[in-house]
Amino acid sequence: MDWKALWIWGDGEESPRNEWRCFRRTFDVPAEGAELASLHISADSRYVLYVNGTQVGRGPVRSWPFEQAFDTYEVGHLLKPGKPNTIAALVLHFGVSTFYYLRGRGGLLAQLDYGTGEVGLTTDASWRTAIHRGQHPRSPRMSCQQAYAEYVDARDWDGGWMEIGYDDSGWIGSVELGEIGMAPWTSMKPRDIPMLTEEIVYPVRVEALAKVNSFKLSTVIDVRAIMSPGSEDHANHVQFTGYVATNVRASRAARATLGFLAWGECLKRFSWNGDIVGEDRFYGIMPERYVDVELKEGDNLLLIDVSSQAHHGKLNIGVYADDPMELNFVYPCAVEAESPFLAIGPYDTSVCYDHKPSRTVNWEDETYLSVFDAVKVAEDLEHERYSPWAKPIPLKLVAEADVFGLCAWRKDNVKLAVPAQLQNAVIPNGEAGVVPVFEGFDTEVLFDLGKEYSGYLSFELEAEAGTVLDWYGFEYMAGEYRQLTYGLDNTVRYVTEAGRQSYSSPVRRGLRYLALNVRGAAKPVKIYGVTFTQSNYPVAEVGRFECSDPLLNDIWEISRHTTKLCMEDTFVDCPAYEQTFWVGDSRNEALVSNYLYGVQDMLKRCLRLVPGSKDQSPLYVNQVPSGWSSVIPNWTFFWAIACQEYYEQTGDKAFAVEMYEHVRFTMEHYLQKIDENGLFNVKGWNLLDWSPIDQPNEGIVTHQNLFLTRTLGVAAEMAELAGDESGASRFREASDRLAAAINEHLWDEEKHAYIDCIHADGRRSSVLSMQTQVVASLTGVAQGERKRQMDAYLFSTPANFVQIGSPFMSFFYYEALAKVGGVSVILDDIRKNYGNMIRHGATTCWEQYPNFAENRANPDELTRSHCHAWSSAPAYFLGREILGVRSLSAGWTEVEIAPVPCGLTWARGSVPHPAGGRIDVSWTADEATGRMQLAVSHPADVLARIKLPEGFTGDIKITKLERLS
Template identity: 25%
Template sequence: MRRGMSRREFVGGAAGLALADGEQERQELFHPSARWIWDGGVDRPVDAYRLFRQTFHLKDPPERARLRITADAEYRLFVNGAYAGRGPAPNPPAHVSVDELDVARHLRRGENVLAVVVYHLGIPSFPRVLGRAGLLAQLDLPGQRIVTDSAWRWRDAWWEPTGERFSPFREFTEHLDGRREPVGWSAPGFNDNSWKLAVELGPARTFPWLKPEMRDIPLPGHSPVGPTGLLFTCSASAAIPPKQEAARELARMPGPPLEPSRVRNPNGLADTGGGSVEVDARGAAVVFALDFGREVSGFPEILADAERDGVVIDVGFGEGLQDGRHVTVLRQNNPDCDRFTLRSGSQALRVFHHRAFRYMVVAVRGGRVRLQAPRVIESTYPVRMAGRFACSDPRLDRIWEVGRHTMRMCMDQGFMDCPWRERGQYIGDGLAEGPVALYAFGDTQLMRRFLRQAALCQPPDGLLEPAYPSDWTLWHGRRGPWRIPGYGALWVVMVENYYRSTGDRELVQELTGTMDRLMRWFERHEGPDGLLREVPEWNFIDWAQMHPQSAMACLNLQHLMALKARTELSASQAGLSGARTTRIERFEKAFEAAHWEESRGLFRDAPNVYTVHTNALALLALVRDRDRAARIVSGLSAPDLLRPESPYFDGFVLRALCRHGRHDQALGMVRQKWGRMLDSGATTFWESYGGQWSLCHAWSCEPTAMLSRDILGLEYDAPARTVRFAPNPAGLDWARGAALFPAGEVSAGWRAVDGLDATLSAPPGIRVLLDLPAPPGAVLRVDGRRRQSRQENGRLLAVIRGGQHHIEVAPGG
């Protein structure tokens, strides 16, 4: 640990400090001989890339070769020259995540080599928590063990420092200088005698890495993706701009027309068939822009054969086009641009950090080069396309698919708000991320990790940071307070939602202390009537400009949602149901007394101040009476109500409308607001309706879950082992689809013509609750036989067992 650095600063968060005081040991993940290693320099080098390698010999390659590896902060692993993986998944340093890979397929008889690129940012960021630079690995082989220790060799990598942050929240832009790359360094036979010996930092539990944990999610997938079309070609000045000016120049393109002799067959620049194009960038720059057809997220790669050293290729990225022609390389003034300096001969240069974009603009200068079409090695969380949805409205089908792709781009080694600007795991985004991951991919592992990491990162006072694991507080410094109390309350709601979807009692028990500490933070800010008063920090509700009392009214309702969720979880753990407490009843009465305006049939935030926000949250948290709900829904269209300005908060509105049976209004809202993004050419959904910020944002995905859950009508209650089939046609003629729940796949389809004609397939042994729209006196038939049912509020209710069923609701008589 660097002199003068506190343990609190180094570990970050209460969990790390508690471990420093001695937490019970678990089974060790590494042999005592395995050592953290680094270069002998400072603990936190800034924007540092290092190469590490170790050779070993095998008489025969084994059938299995278990490699455990981690790094602070990131690694890229090669075995005998072949790429083998990247990691680790972000975690606070005290709980550094350890990856396990079977590398047997890469090993051979004779000399073998493990080679690793390690990156350490060295300053606070949002994607990760600042720790201490280091590498730790152990390869277990029959009769021998290869561990990181002082016998490993290291040297600087071929990245030149740029001094230019990709965004204020992330790493620096990259300048890969191929002339400095030690060609063949990751393969056997390379002479590393000039490399320095690594310096040991200590065993696996060396501070701050006090409790290494095995990765609890799959390793990310990788697949090459090429462009779908050429946008333009042009020329530019031959002068190579300073790296920090390159993004600005690329954002101005296109420039003057390109002489045809500079690039023969320019369309070959977008040809992914493996061909190449000769580019003559002597005397003037050759510039071209590519369209990848959709948002992609991964590692851009340049495959080139240069006639001489020093050819420079600047590559800019953008999620959109300004004025229909300029790639948005400088969106929000963030320089989304990397530089490649080529050596003579063939090479493949791949950036280390994720880039997310649809459009790429490339400027080549300084000589002749043969280029293959630039590509991106797309790398995201591995998913199955398990969910399905289709209906009689193609616009809704497209919205479901775009929401799924948006979600996929925002899943990597954790959930992310967006793959471009921050790559931060924000609590609020989880309200959409968890359900969409379930309905689109059948995945609950990433949500489990999302919830559990809160416990690992909870500050001592109990209030969660709005994004974790990250250096949120350290990054904001004296600019705070910037924590979002409402996000903390909603995190408790998400724990209950996750439990309902999975029945994971073990995680709920693990998170009990975290929830209780969080709820005690809120208790300290309650007034005599139980309502929250004078809450510090950043009371973010939506991007709309809200009156402070509006934000407080919303926070009180989010706190009520948390109280109810916490109570339900406690009751479920005790085997009870339908739990209420006098505290909740007191809170509800106090809120109604303070905010209900009978003359308007709405909740007010302050005298003459009304918002959709407060009333939507009240519909979710407070209102049970059907008549009152109808009055509120009717009043939401009044012109004096402040309206949401983000798809994030409109997700609450959609959930509120569906909860109170206004599915037709919810569909109309989705068609209008999300459909408008489609009409603007969106391939992913945006952070804001204006499209001025991130164009791929997880919090905008709610319609994908809504369409599967509330329109098709599939929902699963894991503790009750019950599938609820509750279709809501809302003007649609038909819908069909499937969801992969923890109990197995459930698929359904229905037609809403002269009643309801549906099919349903659910795993045997599962209880199925039928909740079907029906006119008075309607008759229910299951598999051709009349079934006893109960009519309630325009619905037929019945219970059947899992299996394949044909279900009919027909008029009586």
């Protein structure tokens, strides 16, 4: 790519907080040569591209800033030869690091090349730009993993700004930042996967209608930014001590309710008019906490100790009073300030790391602690003793409203029958669904999309100007219970202009249910359509599975749908809460995808992204590219294993050799963590499962040592592929030494099991877990009698062992069982645990099993995330074990087809072949007679070893399909 374009931006800050900036350029297209035009584009942070008013695409894919990705679109068919044309782009700049973006600076880069080789257009100072005035940048963060919730006022911005005839004379010229190679985008890389899909789906019905009331006054304060200066540049945990103060001004005395949603961070304690509010006055189920207070006429001092170890770092405040009155937050000191909130602190602050030393703040500092008892009235805040720490909170850090809180908490909730006419809102037939208006209430309409989706919300409606539409998406409900997305502000606030209008959100979100709260409407709102654009990596539904057990069929389908929703520009953990590429999760997700879709380029880009984190940690971090520098050693191990499995899947030796250098680099650093006893001893987030196994973040964790032996073996295998014989010997010997040390130091002869860990102080764990025994069996470290004991545990788990708590851990359990002929146990476990999901109405696979509800305060909360791709194991194991399709050689040049009926009477399905085509299997089985009829179709160049199950006889029909030359 021969770049002539310049990076451009507008005037103002380099990296503004939550800024949407519009760019456009009108130009003449020559009469000839434009039909093969290509447009190359990138932006920091994300863009939406338009050509002559038509939306062309979104991007760029997530990437490290030193390898900034750019996209290429063929746009010749959209250009108008011999006429003026307009290219426009909306750029969403986050201004903060997330779990999928590292803060850079605002920028747009674009170049139009004609098929003749002529450069038709480049970004430079001639491009016109303006801040999107309808977008409110003071909306709160969606989550610590993501950027910002959405607040758009249609009255303040012309929605046709990207059209050809739009008058941009009031805009300014762009600022030229520099040429290709400028920091932070020091190199450019072309997009290495196809464009994502955009498939329109509609709600299946209006689920509910209600008239509601919520907080009269609310806000969200970005405490993290206040108490940890510079934290916009990273996404690590922070610690701090300090306070936030405001006056709640009431036009008359009344009883009121204070609400703190997502409580747990930034609310250590608080006082109201000088009185300390004790824990005994709170009510509500965590993380919702409420307290009833007496409002006096005038100002009421609210002083909150926000000291915390925080990731999100948000303080949600809501105030409700039954009496009609004016309520406002007011700055508590005599001087004027731009926001109504005062910060006192930080008295101490630090950044926390799980894999390297970090300092703990002084929670017992008397200067900090004394504030709470000393401040009884607002005037006390002006004492000179607080002047070194007291400062007004900038307005940009105070949200105009807590839209999540307003949608989540209802003081009044009067349910109504849904009129048939309102169902028109979800039927694309041109008729409007009319949302009624109730005096003294807001109106809530609840839409059900039928299953979870991941993408972009759009709607068309007619309303009077100034009507507030608060949209809130969530994943799960059952009867009266809604699982609110604490930690995720999945909202859009849209304020209407007058008349008929439409809006399409540029912010990706995941949801099944969509609650619309209509506020301040003088007349009914007409809804002409609500749509959702499902967007994922483009896949063909090659993999199939059906059998005689309808429950297994349903489970396979939710596993398929979950995997698809979590295939974006990388594998992601979930479409709602995080949208993060968790490195370890993706290993299992890739194996599932192999049996469903057979695509490889997305996995290849996932694997290549990981070593980019080596400057954060040579042990590689657990989510990339990310502002959170966090190490889960197992996640690095799973990445290395996935590199080797990619070679086994594709036979791509060149890629294996490329990745070996990165595997070698990190394994050499991991070997530096071997202690005097020959065991791996590290400070990190030593995670494998959510259940309460003994896996401290410092010390010797058995499951990590076990997986490291396997990873060192993988490094040896990849070294051999790369021709590094000395490296192969070194890693193989290291693996053997570590396995011997595990068997010497981590086995409990009396209990006939491997202990979970040895703590940093030398104390041996008393905990025995199923997780540790599974990994001992799976990795082959357990040998002889110990291996037989481990395998026995797979079939009959002792009751005193910690049980498996997540479908992610079940994947390894199923792998271990499959190795020892335990397929029937796999099916029983799938029916039990995934069947429970189906019984609770799941359309996607859960992150956790509900048998660990003791770890959550709310027993109705079956799991945190209801769509988590690390949980899609059934789609892999049903194809691999029940259809019996397994690879025997790299690139699947040789395969085995050996079905295992396990009491099923029939099964059929397809498995993609990595070189193209597929393997089709269909069988019927009669265990009473021992007869099986088996039909197999496969590419002719694949050597297929086909066998009937032990104890069965029957007929095998084979069809070989020639590939196109």
